[in-house]
Amino acid sequence: SRSAVSRTFTEGASVAPKTRARVMQAAEELGYRVNLLARTLHKERSDLVGLVGANLSNPYISAQVDALTAALYANGLQCMLLNLAGQQNDMENAVAKLLEYRVRTVVLLSGAVPDTLMRLAAANGTRLVLI
Known part of the structure; x- marks a missing residue:
């Protein structure tokens, strides 16, 4: 879900280790990078x-x-x-x-x-x- 992805890339946010690993793997495969300007x-x-x-x-x-x-x-x-x-x-x-x-x-x-x-x-x- 969007919220799981958001929590994965938010330092200190609560996300299950298994979910974090899946999100990080998908991000790596897709070449995803956090948009720091949008984050501000x-x-x-x-x-x-x-x-x-x-x-x-x-x-x-x-x-x-x-x-x-x-x-x-x-x-x-x-x-x-x-x-x-x-x-x-x-x-x-x-x-x-x-x-x-x-x-x-x-x-x-x-x-x-x-x-x-x-x-x-x-x-x-x-x-x-x-x-």
Whole structure:
């Protein structure tokens, strides 16, 4: 049943070991993967962290991105990277797009950020980190 499948893929949910084994075998045969974006529909936030930058080929920024994405992954979070190369004036639209994915945090690799972005993140209950 749908509920048995749902419980099988929900950590801590009660499901009989025999049922779990059958569901996992069927999932493997069908190539089934849990849709994590769909799973976040009942939550306020996803496990996504939005990263927005423009000069990603700069060695200093590249090292920051490398360290940040590794730390996010180690903590069970995923990174959604938006590269605004040549489009720095589109930062507000980029942040708005990330908010549509219910990111838990937006990290901006930019020195100066307009007040409107800070208000937008605050209005959506999203943390904003400026680097």
